[in-house]
Amino acid sequence: MRFSIYQESKKGGRKNNQDRMGYCFTRDSLLMILADGMGGHVQGEMAAQIAIQTIGANFQKQATPMLRNPQRFLESSFLEAHREIHHYRMVNKLPESPRTTVVACVVQKGTAFWAHAGDSRLYWLRGGEVIAQTRDHSKIQSMIMQGLAAPSEIETHPERNKLFNCLGSPSEPTVELSRKMTLRPGDTVFLCTDGLWSVVSEQAIASAFAGNTVMRAVPDLIYLALLEGGSRSDNVTGMAMTWEGSDLSEDSTGISTLMMPLGAMTTTIQTTRRTDLEAASAEALSDDDIEKAIDEIRATIQKSNKLIPK
Amino acid sequence: MASQANAALPDGYELEGYRIVKKISSGGFSIVYLARDELDRPVAIKEYLPSSLALRRPGELAPTISDENLPTFRIGLKCFFEEGRALARILHPNVVRVINFFRANDTVYMVMQYEQGRSLQEHILKHRERGDRKLVGERFIRMVFSQVMNGLREVHTNKLLHLDLKPANVYLRSDASPILLDFGAARQTLQADTGKLYPMYTPGFAGPELYEKNGSLGPWTDIYSIGASIFACMSGHAPQPADARLLNDKMASKYRDLADTYSEELLGVVEWCLRLDPLARPQSVFALQKALLERTPTQPKRSLLRTLRRFMRSLLPRGLRGSDPTSTISMNTR
Numbered sequence: 001m002r003f004s005i006y007q008e009s010k011k012g013g014r015k016n017n018q019d020r021m022g023y024c025f026t027r028d029s030l031l032m033i034l035a036d037g038m039g040g041h042v043q044g045e046m047a048a049q050i051a052i053q054t055i056g057a058n059f060q061k062q063a064t065p066m067l068r069n070p071q072r073f074l075e076s077s078f079l080e081a082h083r084e085i086h087h088y089r090m091v092n093k094l095p096e097s098p099r100t101t102v103v104a105c106v107v108q109k110g111t112a113f114w115a116h117a118g119d120s121r122l123y124w125l126r127g128g129e130v131i132a133q134t135r136d137h138s139k140i141q142s143m144i145m146q147g148l149a150a151p152s153e154i155e156t157h158p159e160r161n162k163l164f165n166c167l168g169s170p171s172e173p174t175v176e177l178s179r180k181m182t183l184r185p186g187d188t189v190f191l192c193t194d195g196l197w198s199v200v201s202e203q204a205i206a207s208a209f210a211g212n213t214v215m216r217a218v219p220d221l222i223y224l225a226l227l228e229g230g231s232r233s234d235n236v237t238g239m240a241m242t243w244e245g246s247d248l249s250e251d252s253t254g255i256s257t258l259m260m261p262l263g264a265m266t267t268t269i270q271t272t273r274r275t276d277l278e279a280a281s282a283e284a285l286s287d288d289d290i291e292k293a294i295d296e297i298r299a300t301i302q303k304s305n306k307l308i309p310k
Numbered sequence: 311m312a313s314q315a316n317a318a319l320p321d322g323y324e325l326e327g328y329r330i331v332k333k334i335s336s337g338g339f340s341i342v343y344l345a346r347d348e349l350d351r352p353v354a355i356k357e358y359l360p361s362s363l364a365l366r367r368p369g370e371l372a373p374t375i376s377d378e379n380l381p382t383f384r385i386g387l388k389c390f391f392e393e394g395r396a397l398a399r400i401l402h403p404n405v406v407r408v409i410n411f412f413r414a415n416d417t418v419y420m421v422m423q424y425e426q427g428r429s430l431q432e433h434i435l436k437h438r439e440r441g442d443r444k445l446v447g448e449r450f451i452r453m454v455f456s457q458v459m460n461g462l463r464e465v466h467t468n469k470l471l472h473l474d475l476k477p478a479n480v481y482l483r484s485d486a487s488p489i490l491l492d493f494g495a496a497r498q499t500l501q502a503d504t505g506k507l508y509p510m511y512t513p514g515f516a517g518p519e520l521y522e523k524n525g526s527l528g529p530w531t532d533i534y535s536i537g538a539s540i541f542a543c544m545s546g547h548a549p550q551p552a553d554a555r556l557l558n559d560k561m562a563s564k565y566r567d568l569a570d571t572y573s574e575e576l577l578g579v580v581e582w583c584l585r586l587d588p589l590a591r592p593q594s595v596f597a598l599q600k601a602l603l604e605r606t607p608t609q610p611k612r613s614l615l616r617t618l619r620r621f622m623r624s625l626l627p628r629g630l631r632g633s634d635p636t637s638t639i640s641m642n643t644r
Contacts, residue, residue: 009376020378049378264521268362285384290413293391297411300398307401 001030001107001257002244006214007268008222012195012233019193019237020048022056024267026065027257029108031056032239033269036120036193038099038166047085047098047168054081055104056269063265070106071177074115078102078167078175085168099168103134103191110246112189114178118166121197124181125188128210130202132181137165137174155198185245188214195234196225214240316361317368319343319415326412328355328421335492339386342492344424352424353409358390358417372416387418394420396470404461405490406481427484429491430454430543431477438546446543448572454480454488455540456599461490462536463595466529473527475535476515477542514538514548518586521553530588533598537583537591540576544568555586575605 011017018037023030035051037044055077059067067073081102089097101118114122119136135141136154139162143149149157165174183189188209197205200221208217208224218238225236285293318333318341319325328345334354335342341357359366363383364373375383397408397420410421437445458480465472472479474492481489517534519525534552541549545568550560561584565577579602585591592598 017377045377266362285387290384290387290418293388293395294411294413294418297391297394297398297408300395301408301411304398304401304407 001025001028001246003030003107003241003255004214004244005030005032005239005241005255006218007237007239008218009235009237010222010226012226012229012235013231014233014235016045017235018045018048019195019235020045020052021191021237021239022052022267022269023239023241024056024059024063024265024269025255025257026063026265028065029059029063029067029106030241030257031059031063031104031106032189032191032241033102033104034120034191034193034237034239035103035167036101036118036195036235036237038101038163038168041099041168042094042096043098044100045098046088047100048102050084050088051078051081051100051102051167052269054084055102056267059106060265060267060269066108067106070108070113071115074104074106074113074177075175078104078115078117078173082167082169082173089168097168097170099166101163101166101193105189105191105241107183107189107241107243110183110243112178112181112183114181114189115175117173117175118163120191120193123190123192123202123205125190125206125209126184126186128206130206132178133202134176134178136163137176138163160198183243185243188217188240188242190218190238190240192221192238193235195229195236196221196238198234199225199228209240209242214242316341316359316364316366316373317370319357319371325355325419326410326414328353330355340390345421347421354406354422354424356420356422358387358419360386364417375416390418390420393470396465396468397422399468400464402461402464404457404488405464425481425483425489427482429478430480430482430488430539433482434477434543434546444571445546448576450486451540451543451576452602454482454486455536456602458488458490458539459536459595459599459602461488462532463599465490466532466595471527471529472532472535473520474512474515475532475539476512476548477539480539512548513551513553515542516552517588518552518556519588526588528588529594530591533583533591533595534585534588536595536598537580540580541584544572544580549584552586559586576602579605 005023007021007023009017009019009021018039019035020037021034023032025031033052033055035048037046037048058073058077058080062068062073085100086097101116101120103114103116103120103122105112105114105122112124114134116122116134117137119138119141121136122134123130124132138160140149140154140157140160142164143159144151144154154160167173190205190209204224205221208221212220218240221238222236226233229236316336318336319330321330321332323330325345327348331344331346333341334344339358339360341359343355343357345353345355347353359373360383363379363386364375366373394408394411397406398411401407407423408420409423412419434445462472472490475490479490479492481491483489515535515538517531519527519531538549545564549564555561565581568577579598582601583591583598592601
């Protein structure tokens with residue numbers, strides 16, 4: 001596989017960033033995930049974190065080097081993440097469970113499969129146009145579908161933030177799966193949170209990628225969204241992948257997985273899970289630990305230096 | 311990750327009394343610079359900067375680390391300290407020496423001695439380019455690797471594994487004495503601590519257990535790489551990668567091809583090191599050294615055919631002497 005990929009996330013005007021993202025790939029399969037922890041509930045960022053890690057860990061287990069059934073993988077991983085979030089609520093005795101949206105996409109054998117729950121979006125772009133996108137699981141989206149609201153109201157309607165489907169909800173979520181989509185070289189798959197799509201038009205998204213690499217287009221779009229959002233901007237997160245094909249070619253600027261060993265996995269997702277999550281803070285070093293370690297090493301160096309014949 | 315490579319510190323940048331001269335190399339875990347200390351002596355400075363966890367854009371000094379990545383960044387830091395701690399204790403002529411260790415720019419730095427010379431890899435490549443019949447002589451191999459193993463023994467004694475031994479990481483001083491460099495992958499200690507950051511490896515030089523997520527790593531893993539490095543000295547290219555060997559092992563014929571240039575004894579030791587089953591290899595560097603000493607070379611066989619072939623080859627212009635230009639030992643995935 002040959003592709004280029006770029007991801008970026010900004011806090012915007014919020015106190016913390018509840019968006020999470022990540023990708024991993026083997027020689028023959030690529031996974032991209034993006035999750036938006038929901039404000040208005042407790043610890044939204046934990047829900048987003050658990051979702052990314054659970055789905056990422058499953059991918060790392062099952063993509064050997066390809067997933068047997070990408071759609072089933074997406075559905076079962078989403079549901080497992082949902083259960084993990086509830087487990088987290090139970091262990092930490094939270095009054096309610098944290099919630100998150102998720103959108104994920106798997107690419108293998110030149111075809112893409114995606115799934116989502118909530119209002120984080122995926123756009124499929126070709127030749128400067130959006131050729132497919134996910135439909136938000138939001139109240140306003142269903143009102144539009146029923147003809148109760150105009151499509152233009154999606155970014156402004158008072159009910160626009162209400163979701164009827166997400167992970168961590170009290171009831172089992174619905175995982176909406178795409179069909180099998182065949183990618184052509186030059187196609188871009190763009191995942192983003194509502195912090196981006198609610199202030200940047202579909203047209204602007206489509207044209208940002210026309211003639212631009214993902215490394216340029218994604219930062220441009222995020223910058224645009226932060227500008228539009230102003231001092232009260234939501235967290236803004238975007239990840240894009242431009243497909244360059246399955247074959248070997250000289251003039252690739254992106255990543256080629258062809259030379260990857262069979263069992264190798266490249267990932268930006270650290271799959272510390274459950275018990276690990278609870279132990280993570282204990283294992284990570286504090287500032288004091290770092291100072292102590294450095295002092296220790298310096299002392300050892302000095303001791304060793306004394307042994308050197310001058 | 312090609313798309314998110316980190317920017318190096320700018321040339322001329324002053325860092326705790328050291329002046330950066332240039333970037334020497336960068337891997338997924340760190341960047342290494344050539345720098346000069348206050349007395350203008352050259353040093354190598356290694357900067358902890360795992361590219362999947364910390365991002366530094368051109369013009370910035372401190373990397374950006376997301377809250378989500380911070381715990382893992384710090385776990386990785388632990389491994390960097392582990393390496394620093396072990397190397398600080400080791401005072402051995404064949405292991406790179408740590409001179410200083412400090413914190414700056416929201417990360418940590420390890421200062422090491424800088425030596426003039428070239429890597430074993432460059433040495434092999436130079437001989438290959440010249441079209442030398444024998445890339446590296448058997449005596450030279452035995453001499454260099456017995457010292458490499460002395461250094462490696464010291465490393466293992468200090469509960470550290472190298473895990474990325476290859477000709478590019480063995481440096482030759484001008485007197486041909488070797489130094490072990492770049493313990494960048496030596497992030498898993500012998501105490502089998504954690505496996506949160508997967509070790510990176512170089513195909514061909516990595517034993518099959520490095521390909522597995524929970525492979526049992528030990529001195530035998532470095533021993534596989536020693537065998538692979540000796541093989542690279544002999545043949546001019548890396549051995550067949552271990553994962554491919556598990557499916558269809560083609561090494562036996564490679565050893566046969568080398569049999570008229572190198573002694574049966576040395577080839578036997580290489581073959582022993584390169585066994586796919588970790589338990590079938592020498593289990594310690596000491597055992598390997600012993601074997602290498604006991605199996606002294608006899609005169610390599612000289613067949614009439616080989617003498618004839620060499621004579622025919624000498625009649626050809628240099629470029630046509632049949633060394634395969636596409637096979638390269640510079641297989642570095644990092």
